[in-house]
Amino acid sequence: MSTAKPTTIVVGGGLGGLWATLRLAEAGVPVELFALFEVKRSHSACAQGGINAALDTKGQGDSIRQHIVDTIKGGAYLADQPPIKTMCEEAPGLIHTFERMGVTFSRTPEGLLDLRLFGGVKNKRTVFAGSSTGQQLLYGVDEQVRRCEEAGLVHKHEWWEMLSLVLDADGRCRGITALNLRSLEVEAFPAEAVVLATGGLGLVYGRSTNSSNSTGAAASRAYQQGAAFMNAEFIQYHPTAMIGDDKNRLMSEASRGEGARIWTPRRPGDARPPRSIPEAERFYFLEEWYPAYGNTVPRDVASRAIWKAVKHMGLGVRGEDRVYLDLTHLPREFVRRRLGSILEIYESFTGRDPCEEPMEIFPAPHYSMGGLWVDWEKDLATGGMKHGSPRNHQTSIPGLFACGECDGAYHGANRLGANSLLSASFSGRVAGEAAAAYVQGLARTALPDPAAALGGERLRQEEINTRILSSDGGENPFALHRELGELMTGKVGVERDNRELDEAIAGLAELKARFGRVGLDERGAWANASLPYARQVYDMMVLAEVIAVSARQRDECRGSHHKPAFEMEIPEGKFPGDPEWDDYLARWKQNNDRWLRTTVARHGPEGPTIEYLPVDTSVLPPETPRDYR
Amino acid sequence: MADTIHFRIRRQDGPGSAPYWQEFRIPHRVGHNVVSSLMVIRENPVTADGRRVAPVAWESNCMEEVCGSCSMRINGRARQACSALVDTLAQPIVLEPLASFPVVRDLMVDRAVMFANLHRVHAWVDLDGSWDVHTGAPRISPQEWDLNYALSRCMTCGCCMDACPHFGLDRAFLGPAPLAQVLLMNNHPTGRYARAERLHAIMGEGGLTDCSSAQNCVQVCPKKVPLTTALAALGRQTTAQLFRDIFG
Numbered sequence: 001m002s003t004a005k006p007t008t009i010v011v012g013g014g015l016g017g018l019w020a021t022l023r024l025a026e027a028g029v030p031v032e033l034f035a036l037f038e039v040k041r042s043h044s045a046c047a048q049g050g051i052n053a054a055l056d057t058k059g060q061g062d063s064i065r066q067h068i069v070d071t072i073k074g075g076a077y078l079a080d081q082p083p084i085k086t087m088c089e090e091a092p093g094l095i096h097t098f099e100r101m102g103v104t105f106s107r108t109p110e111g112l113l114d115l116r117l118f119g120g121v122k123n124k125r126t127v128f129a130g131s132s133t134g135q136q137l138l139y140g141v142d143e144q145v146r147r148c149e150e151a152g153l154v155h156k157h158e159w160w161e162m163l164s165l166v167l168d169a170d171g172r173c174r175g176i177t178a179l180n181l182r183s184l185e186v187e188a189f190p191a192e193a194v195v196l197a198t199g200g201l202g203l204v205y206g207r208s209t210n211s212s213n214s215t216g217a218a219a220s221r222a223y224q225q226g227a228a229f230m231n232a233e234f235i236q237y238h239p240t241a242m243i244g245d246d247k248n249r250l251m252s253e254a255s256r257g258e259g260a261r262i263w264t265p266r267r268p269g270d271a272r273p274p275r276s277i278p279e280a281e282r283f284y285f286l287e288e289w290y291p292a293y294g295n296t297v298p299r300d301v302a303s304r305a306i307w308k309a310v311k312h313m314g315l316g317v318r319g320e321d322r323v324y325l326d327l328t329h330l331p332r333e334f335v336r337r338r339l340g341s342i343l344e345i346y347e348s349f350t351g352r353d354p355c356e357e358p359m360e361i362f363p364a365p366h367y368s369m370g371g372l373w374v375d376w377e378k379d380l381a382t383g384g385m386k387h388g389s390p391r392n393h394q395t396s397i398p399g400l401f402a403c404g405e406c407d408g409a410y411h412g413a414n415r416l417g418a419n420s421l422l423s424a425s426f427s428g429r430v431a432g433e434a435a436a437a438y439v440q441g442l443a444r445t446a447l448p449d450p451a452a453a454l455g456g457e458r459l460r461q462e463e464i465n466t467r468i469l470s471s472d473g474g475e476n477p478f479a480l481h482r483e484l485g486e487l488m489t490g491k492v493g494v495e496r497d498n499r500e501l502d503e504a505i506a507g508l509a510e511l512k513a514r515f516g517r518v519g520l521d522e523r524g525a526w527a528n529a530s531l532p533y534a535r536q537v538y539d540m541m542v543l544a545e546v547i548a549v550s551a552r553q554r555d556e557c558r559g560s561h562h563k564p565a566f567e568m569e570i571p572e573g574k575f576p577g578d579p580e581w582d583d584y585l586a587r588w589k590q591n592n593d594r595w596l597r598t599t600v601a602r603h604g605p606e607g608p609t610i611e612y613l614p615v616d617t618s619v620l621p622p623e624t625p626r627d628y629r
Numbered sequence: 630m631a632d633t634i635h636f637r638i639r640r641q642d643g644p645g646s647a648p649y650w651q652e653f654r655i656p657h658r659v660g661h662n663v664v665s666s667l668m669v670i671r672e673n674p675v676t677a678d679g680r681r682v683a684p685v686a687w688e689s690n691c692m693e694e695v696c697g698s699c700s701m702r703i704n705g706r707a708r709q710a711c712s713a714l715v716d717t718l719a720q721p722i723v724l725e726p727l728a729s730f731p732v733v734r735d736l737m738v739d740r741a742v743m744f745a746n747l748h749r750v751h752a753w754v755d756l757d758g759s760w761d762v763h764t765g766a767p768r769i770s771p772q773e774w775d776l777n778y779a780l781s782r783c784m785t786c787g788c789c790m791d792a793c794p795h796f797g798l799d800r801a802f803l804g805p806a807p808l809a810q811v812l813l814m815n816n817h818p819t820g821r822y823a824r825a826e827r828l829h830a831i832m833g834e835g836g837l838t839d840c841s842s843a844q845n846c847v848q849v850c851p852k853k854v855p856l857t858t859a860l861a862a863l864g865r866q867t868t869a870q871l872f873r874d875i876f877g
Contacts, residue, residue, distance in 0.1 A: 093761030111768030
């Protein structure tokens with residue numbers, strides 16, 4: 001075997017992938033970085049509101065412990081707690097690192113980092129850069145990776161799409177195959193470790209708040225090659241999206257953190273212009289139902305509340321699937337400074353000024369809490385995740401790591417706002433450090449020669465391409481994708497029902513069968529976008545199946561996964577001390593004994609097989625249910 | 630309002646091939662933008678005169694004007710296609726690739742030069758490493774932040790480069806977007822340690838003096854990045870650097 005330096009591959013150039021790249025390069029390990037397009041255009045740029053870190057600079061007595069507790073409870077206890085603990089502890093240091101990189105965080109009059117309020121918490125804990133925080137963080141790390149490129153440690157392959165992993169005879173990940181998106185050539189690239197940082201899967205739902213390349217295809221491919229996939233049923237609907245025909249555009253939770261209010265007219269079908277409706281005739285249902293947290297309840301709670309007001313009470317604006325997100329009572333200059341860039345988005349796409357007229361919003365698929373299952377090593381001294389362990393963020397395939405939205409580690413059953421930029425950055429950093437430790441500890445001389453595996457995998461991928469390109473089938477990949485999205489949105493959405501989930505699973509099997517007859521309108525090779533798209537559509541169908549089957553099997557309500565048939569409501573008007581509460585608490589604990597388990601799906605010829613793993617609750621044992629009233 | 634949307638699209642099969650025009654009509658729908666229209670065309674790529682053709686190739690990702698992918702010339706003006714609402718455009722809507730970059734195919738161009746230019750101007754802060762050093766960067770006033778934040782919103786979309794009369798194929802000029810990043814990096818309290826290196830990079834051939842202050846860049850920037858203000862500030866910084874170079 002070669003004695004040259006080990007080579008690593010990072011797939012994905014968003015926040016997670018760039019952090020992993022940076023830490024590998026800084027450890028002296030060369031990185032081949034693969035991305036679908038210039039890394040600066042990654043979906044991380046769309047994150048708006050901010051990134052959480054308990055800096056406690058607003059006189060509210062905020063603490064890291066409170067950040068940990070909020071994150072665990074926000075996720076309905078479903079995530080392993082030691083990694084959450086370490087993430088929250090390291091958040092302030094991560095923010096200061098970003099600051100040193102030159103990220104333009106918004107400032108207080110004293111020139112310090114400003115903080116804003118976000119959902120599911122009571123303290124100001126969210127650092128932000130206007131309302132384009134993800135863009136600014138992404139650019140900060142992008143610049144640092146450019147520094148590493150200059151040092152010769154990073155080599156970018158932009159406009160390449162990963163098609164599959166290359167596994168050696170021992171089942172270790174030894175590289176990838178990738179498609180050149182310009183020439184359509186397939187090549188195999190060897191590596192001693194591969195980090196997937198391939199983002200979310202919103203496109204499985206057709207229209208979501210995600211970018212049009214957030215298909216989850218790469219994670220699906222790893223899953224189909226044996227990587228376990230966890231908690232797939234937990235899909236976050238963002239409560240406040242601008243619903244569009246082409247995509248649903250996010251209106252950041254920051255707007256509510258800065259004082260915006262959600263309401264709908266009390267009278268069904270009230271046709272008056274919103275500003276002419278008197279206060280008394282407006283239904284501020286979040287404030288009424290959840291007085292303690294009001295408009296900044298966690299996202300799963302807010303989305304379900306909007307669902308209830310619109311779908312069950314018939315109170316949607318004009319009878320449609322809309323409610324108001326209103327910041328017209330806030331001073332225009334304050335709004336411009338703090339929220340300017342999201343208001344620009346609303347204005348450009350609707351032509352309406354949100355400072356003059358309340359915005360119209362509705363929940364939309366936004367974030368996948370689940371993802372590739374990843375390991376971690378416990379630090380027995382601290383009770384957190386052990387620094388520098390090669391087990392951290394390693395998937396069930398040795399040598400394959402995952403970070404960012406494509407892993408399922410931190411957010412349990414529901415993610416808190418502004419925790420995604422944190423987990424993407426933190427997990428990218430950890431995955432990079434873990435992959436570096438892994439390759440540096442490998443007995444490389446004992447590894448089987450991967451040459452045959454590399455060549456074989458490349459041929460297999462070329463055959464798939466040839467088959468699709470030469471097919472005369474009449475199924476249009478774009479139409480199939482639309483049908484997939486409609487099926488998932490219709491039957492695997494905010495409220496779930498086992499009969500509908502069975503229909504969804506049957507529908508997905510049909511769609512997969514129809515995919516066998518897919519045909520394209522272009523057969524030329526050069527920059528043919530239809531072929532990669534078609535392949536993504538199939539891989540999305542596989543992930544959709546994982547989501548639907550995982551949802552079908554979990555008969556309870558937890559975070560974003562809500563089955564009304566199994567709902568265990570908090571008794572109205574009852575609080576700790578009331579006998580009804582104690583009774584509720586006992587039932588809640590009993591349910592946890594059965595369902596406080598990580599869903600783990602594995603790919604099989606008959607579809608996913610599901611098993612359940614215990615959750616590490618050593619930091620905050622599940623003694624108190626979530627209660628945001 | 631017309632019941633169809635009429636597009637006239639400049640196509641090109643590959644970098645070396647000759648461009649040609651095709652026209653498409655799709656059903657009108659309120660709220661359509663240029664990208665959502667191209668998505669309709671790709672699903673059923675039939676020209677206005679009934680020929681089935683290969684789908685039009687273009688680039689897009691975020692669809693909310695923050696990633697910079699979907700730049701193209703729309704009715705002659707460089708802009709983001711996702712935020713170009715059809716109902717605000719004169720028809721036929723003419724789509725062309727940006728003219729200052731090599732065409733890859735149809736409306737896709739290769740903007741690699743913009744990223745290469747970020748290397749040329751040392752557009753990063755020299756960190757010792759991305760580990761925690763248990764202290765943040767020095768304070769930054771809200772007034773300084775205002776300008777820096779505006780500069781940092783540049784999404785490398787290339788609209789300003791396309792509008793610039795001095796940037797183009799086979800020309801050395803760095804272009805407005807990478808230049809503005811020099812000011813952003815020089816403004817950072819520790820980024821300024823590499824100020825001289827950055828200024829020297831823009832004082833030579835293809836540097837700041839190639840700009841004739843045509844002001845086209847700032848007019849087309851979708852993010853209202855204060856490009857001309859930045860270039861003027863850099864003019865002062867390079868002059869000062871010249872004196873430092875001469876007199877030490």
